[in-house]
Amino acid sequence: MSYENTAMLVDESLCTGCNACTVVCKQLYELPYGIFRTKINRISSGSYPVVKDYFDKRACFHCTDAACVKACPTGACQKDENGLTMINSSLCITCNWCVTNCPFDAVQPNRTNGVIEKCTLCSGRIKADKEPFCAEVCTTRAVKFGTRREMLKLGRKRVGELKDQGYTNAYIYGEQELNGLKVLTVLTDKPENYNLPSNPKIPMSLQVWKYIPFKPLMFAVGGLALSFNAIHTRKIKNLQEKNKKDKGGK
Amino acid sequence: MSDRERLKLDRRDFIKTTVGAGLAAGIGLGVPKFVRAQEQDALPLNEESAKVVPSFCSVCSGNCAIEAYVQNGRVVHLKGNIHDQAATGRLCVKGYNALDTLYDPDRVKQPMKRTNPNKGPNEDPKFVEISWEEAIETVAEKFNEIREEYGGHAISFFHRSHPFSQRLGRAIGTPNFIAHQSTCFTTQEAAWHAMVTGSGKPWTYDLKNAKYILSFGCDLLGKAKNMHMQHVTEALRNGAKLVVLDPYQSITASKAHEWIPIKPGTDLAFTLAMIHVITEEELYDKEFVEKYTTGIEKVIPFARRYTPEWAEEITEVPADVIRKIAREFAQTPPAHIPSHKRDAAGPNYVNSTKLAQTQVLLNALVGTIDRPGGALIPRNPSLPGFNVIFPPPEFPDMVTKRIDGWDEEPIMHTYYRGNMATIADGILSEKPYPVKAALVRGYNTLTFPNAQRMTEAFRKLDFLVVCEIIPTELVQLADVVFPEPHWLETSGFANRGYNSSYPQLALRLPASEPLHNTKGFGSIILDLADKMGLGRYFEGVSGSKFDDERLKAIGTSWEEFKQLPNGLWGDEKALVPREEFNTPSGKIELYATVFEEHGFDPLPTWQPKREMPSEEYPFYFVINRPIVHKMAATQNNKIANELCPENHAVMNADKAAEMGIKDGDEVIVKSKVNEVRLKAKLIQGIRPDTVMIEHGFGHRSKALSLANGKGANDGDLIPDFTVEEFKKLRDPGAGACMSDVCLSIRKA
Numbered sequence: 001m002s003y004e005n006t007a008m009l010v011d012e013s014l015c016t017g018c019n020a021c022t023v024v025c026k027q028l029y030e031l032p033y034g035i036f037r038t039k040i041n042r043i044s045s046g047s048y049p050v051v052k053d054y055f056d057k058r059a060c061f062h063c064t065d066a067a068c069v070k071a072c073p074t075g076a077c078q079k080d081e082n083g084l085t086m087i088n089s090s091l092c093i094t095c096n097w098c099v100t101n102c103p104f105d106a107v108q109p110n111r112t113n114g115v116i117e118k119c120t121l122c123s124g125r126i127k128a129d130k131e132p133f134c135a136e137v138c139t140t141r142a143v144k145f146g147t148r149r150e151m152l153k154l155g156r157k158r159v160g161e162l163k164d165q166g167y168t169n170a171y172i173y174g175e176q177e178l179n180g181l182k183v184l185t186v187l188t189d190k191p192e193n194y195n196l197p198s199n200p201k202i203p204m205s206l207q208v209w210k211y212i213p214f215k216p217l218m219f220a221v222g223g224l225a226l227s228f229n230a231i232h233t234r235k236i237k238n239l240q241e242k243n244k245k246d247k248g249g250k
Numbered sequence: 251m252s253d254r255e256r257l258k259l260d261r262r263d264f265i266k267t268t269v270g271a272g273l274a275a276g277i278g279l280g281v282p283k284f285v286r287a288q289e290q291d292a293l294p295l296n297e298e299s300a301k302v303v304p305s306f307c308s309v310c311s312g313n314c315a316i317e318a319y320v321q322n323g324r325v326v327h328l329k330g331n332i333h334d335q336a337a338t339g340r341l342c343v344k345g346y347n348a349l350d351t352l353y354d355p356d357r358v359k360q361p362m363k364r365t366n367p368n369k370g371p372n373e374d375p376k377f378v379e380i381s382w383e384e385a386i387e388t389v390a391e392k393f394n395e396i397r398e399e400y401g402g403h404a405i406s407f408f409h410r411s412h413p414f415s416q417r418l419g420r421a422i423g424t425p426n427f428i429a430h431q432s433t434c435f436t437t438q439e440a441a442w443h444a445m446v447t448g449s450g451k452p453w454t455y456d457l458k459n460a461k462y463i464l465s466f467g468c469d470l471l472g473k474a475k476n477m478h479m480q481h482v483t484e485a486l487r488n489g490a491k492l493v494v495l496d497p498y499q500s501i502t503a504s505k506a507h508e509w510i511p512i513k514p515g516t517d518l519a520f521t522l523a524m525i526h527v528i529t530e531e532e533l534y535d536k537e538f539v540e541k542y543t544t545g546i547e548k549v550i551p552f553a554r555r556y557t558p559e560w561a562e563e564i565t566e567v568p569a570d571v572i573r574k575i576a577r578e579f580a581q582t583p584p585a586h587i588p589s590h591k592r593d594a595a596g597p598n599y600v601n602s603t604k605l606a607q608t609q610v611l612l613n614a615l616v617g618t619i620d621r622p623g624g625a626l627i628p629r630n631p632s633l634p635g636f637n638v639i640f641p642p643p644e645f646p647d648m649v650t651k652r653i654d655g656w657d658e659e660p661i662m663h664t665y666y667r668g669n670m671a672t673i674a675d676g677i678l679s680e681k682p683y684p685v686k687a688a689l690v691r692g693y694n695t696l697t698f699p700n701a702q703r704m705t706e707a708f709r710k711l712d713f714l715v716v717c718e719i720i721p722t723e724l725v726q727l728a729d730v731v732f733p734e735p736h737w738l739e740t741s742g743f744a745n746r747g748y749n750s751s752y753p754q755l756a757l758r759l760p761a762s763e764p765l766h767n768t769k770g771f772g773s774i775i776l777d778l779a780d781k782m783g784l785g786r787y788f789e790g791v792s793g794s795k796f797d798d799e800r801l802k803a804i805g806t807s808w809e810e811f812k813q814l815p816n817g818l819w820g821d822e823k824a825l826v827p828r829e830e831f832n833t834p835s836g837k838i839e840l841y842a843t844v845f846e847e848h849g850f851d852p853l854p855t856w857q858p859k860r861e862m863p864s865e866e867y868p869f870y871f872v873i874n875r876p877i878v879h880k881m882a883a884t885q886n887n888k889i890a891n892e893l894c895p896e897n898h899a900v901m902n903a904d905k906a907a908e909m910g911i912k913d914g915d916e917v918i919v920k921s922k923v924n925e926v927r928l929k930a931k932l933i934q935g936i937r938p939d940t941v942m943i944e945h946g947f948g949h950r951s952k953a954l955s956l957a958n959g960k961g962a963n964d965g966d967l968i969p970d971f972t973v974e975e976f977k978k979l980r981d982p983g984a985g986a987c988m989s990d991v992c993l994s995i996r997k998a
Binding site: 012013016017018019020022023024025027028029031033034042046047048049051052053121124125127130134137138139140141142161165166243 | 292293294295297326327329330340341342343346347471472474476479480483486487489497500503505507509511877879888889890891892893900903904933934935936937950
């Protein structure tokens with residue numbers, strides 16, 4: 001399968017929140033307690049007896065316009081040649097800026113290993129012509145993987161069926177959002193019901209930040225300035241204390 | 251350290267980080283792109299180089315065929331076998347997670363004996379590790395002592411059917427084989443036995459081809475049986491309609507097109523009214539009913555009294571909704587009412603067998619018994635039994651009266667089943683005779699109704715032997731513990747448990763080396779028989795010979811079977827629908843003559859549930875199983891524990907607000923037998939008069955390091971029975987009334 005134009009399709013209407021994907025992902029990527037690259041949340045709305053429950057498989061969407069990439073000060077978080085958002089942990093300083101700026105809460109600091117965790121869409125597997133694990137293991141086949149064209153076709157068909165069944169707000173999330181998400185999601189209702197922003201945006205601050213040139217250099221200069229400041233302060237303080245001591249001695 | 255010093259340190263750290271970051275970033279710029287991506291592309295599983303071992307899952311009785319991936323001697327991943335009709339290349343979450351039981355550091359690793367004579371939930375058993383020889387000898391000696399002094403019937407066995415153990419029991423002279431099914435599915439079994447099969451309930455469904463699925467508390471998606479989840483979602487994908495009646499909005503209910511929060515224990519009134527509508531309006535499948543059933547002429551006048559208006563009063567579901575669903579059910583073929591174990595037609599209420607009867611009846615009325623889109627009678631290969639392969643020598647006479655009263659169940663006594671609802675009283679009251687010892691395999695105290703009383707019963711025994719994989723609460727009460735291997739360490743073969751539309755067997759070879767000093771149950775029994783001086787009943791018997799002989803009967807052998815390329819035996823065959831059924835008339839008996847013959851109601855006359863809400867206990871009780879857990883067996887698994895560490899008293903948020911209970915508050919939930927302490931969880935998706943408690947929690951074994959002390963056991967709230975009380979229920983399905991109890995709830 002050509003890697004470039006691939007996409008994942010998550011059909012929330014057929015997801016039962018069993019977390020089979022979560023379990024296999026945690027097992028194989030050996031993620032410690034509390035760390036998930038994907039996890040399903042059950043969200044409830046309405047009031048008895050008209051209650052709707054939604055299952056939200058949350059993982060990195062691999063946004064075309066990725067806030068995390070814009071936020072990253074070191075270039076560790078980047079788009080790879082095929083549009084996947086990847087974090088190179090040898091460059092990552094775990095400043096957590098990607099974590100705070102992700103509009104989907106899909107990035108998480110892993111303090112046990114000192115890295116930032118997020119879904120890689122099993123990029124190694126895709127390159128080896130295999131599906132990501134969550135697509136391969138999903139019991140109900142709610143998670144599918146293929147070319148973006150195929151996935152969109154499938155998603156549109158499913159949305160049509162759901163609309164016919166009375167889910168009038170059925171929708172493919174990720175076709176347009178942030179210029180397209182690599183993970184498309186069939187929703188049975190409005191995105192807000194799944195805790196997804198209906199019109200996700202990259203924060204203005206990040207947009208400005210992105211255009212600061214020579215960021216590493218700025219950091220280095222800033223760091224030097226701060227070190228100088230620290231040394232200077234310490235010197236002054238030592239001096240003051242010495243003076244105090246001298247006074248007390250007298 | 252003074253504040254100032256701390257500040258100084260922090261500042262130093264900060265500076266270090268900042269400078270480091272700058273440098274790192276600088277270096278980063280110089281690194282070529284391909285190096286950056288490498289790390290993230292790492293493959294945690296190398297499918298090409300990993301060893302793939304065929305197995306099948308034993309988390310539940312579905313037996314999904316598995317490909318186990320082994321890397322560096324460690325099983326790292328389980329995959330569903332694509333060639334298995336049940337698994338179709340997938341597993342359920344519990345199957346994937348089975349690795350956590352295999353590698354659970356808390357596993358029972360070595361035969362042990364107790365050195366602290368005091369037994370109790372808070373007593374440390376002070377186990378010491380012993381050799382297998384000593385373990386077997388100790389048990390054999392003690393069993394022989396008890397047998398001589400009190401008779402063989404003073405020794406009881408608690409486990410699912412196992413031919414070796416049953417023969418040992420027969421040789422010892424005990425009828426007391428206690429199993430769990432009266433808490434699980436005997437109600438459904440009795441109805442199917444009488445009306446269709448003569449041999450229990452078929453668990454296979456062809457729901458993927460159904461167009462209308464109607465569930466009475468049957469949480470096919472939330473219980474996460476692999477094949478059920480696949481079938482139901484496939485049906486949904488194909489545009490089937492799913493309607494769920496359940497007091498609690500289960501996962502299946504949340505996926506349904508309609509969720510009807512019916513009043514607990516009144517499902518029977520709903521189904522009776524459905525039969526009324528379908529017969530009155532002549533909506534049933536006349537061809538099927540005429541050709542394959544008997545008794546419709548008795549059903550029609552019987553159902554006349556059960557109008558939807560009558561049912562509305564009982565169920566709190568509007569009559570027009572009942573009418574609409576009855577019509578849709580009859581007019582959207584194929585339509586089916588599935589039922590799997592502990593749902594409304596499982597042994598939850600005293601009227602559950604009758605509900606199961608109406609479900610068989612309705613399924614027959616729309617012609618989905620052994621037809622596409624409905625329940626299928628399993629097409630398993632016919633394998634010879636243990637006694638055919640190894641004919642037994644003559645057994646001595648023995649007492650046939652059982653301690654749990656199962657021998658007196660008019661219909662169900664013919665099955666290898668038992669009554670967990672009466673056994674505690676049997677042991678404690680010593681009626682009809684004292685029981686002194688028990689060998690338990692795979693059951694835990696949490697499994698029993700009134701678990702606290704059952705704990706007392708186990709404590710009363712002179713001698714308790716437990717075969718286990720993990721150190722459960724019952725292990726803590728044992729005198730001798732036999733560690734068993736995890737199924738990923740064993741070999742064997744199995745039918746396609748819950749999805750057998752053509753004969754197919756799955757092969758199991760050891761995916762893992764034995765991790766601990768364990769022994770399989772069959773071998774334990776053979777050793778025990780030998781040491782007890784009962785070896786003559788097992789001449790020539792071995793597990794491998796048993797497997798080999800059974801396979802020879804279907805034209806293969808273990809040697810040949812082991813080489814199966816896909817790990818599966820049996821080619822796909824098209825389904826040939828049954829023309830005949832195993833009842834006295836050879837047809838599906840809508841009017842159950844088998845029930846009539848034993849003095850039971852041949853038609854499911856309305857009967858209310860046993861216990862009704864009162865001022866003292868105003869709430870109905872229902873349970874649900876968290877999707878990641880298998881009963882009480884997986885709470886100590888690392889990931890399952892992380893995803894779902896404890897259970898709650900789940901209640902309606904508005905009702906709780908009225909009572910001043912907030913989300914997360916500690917509450918005391920009380921029934922007439924016991925009380926438990928839980929955190930309240932407030933939701934909208936439950937009836938205001940109902941409390942739901944997730945099953946499987948409340949572990950108190952300190953040896954289960956993750957599960958211990960989390961949540962509480964719903965089983966503590968469920969009443970048990972004396973044999974006399976139980977007989978008075980007059981239930982042909984001998985259901986243990988697992989939810990037929992009411993609760994009070996207050997802030998702790």
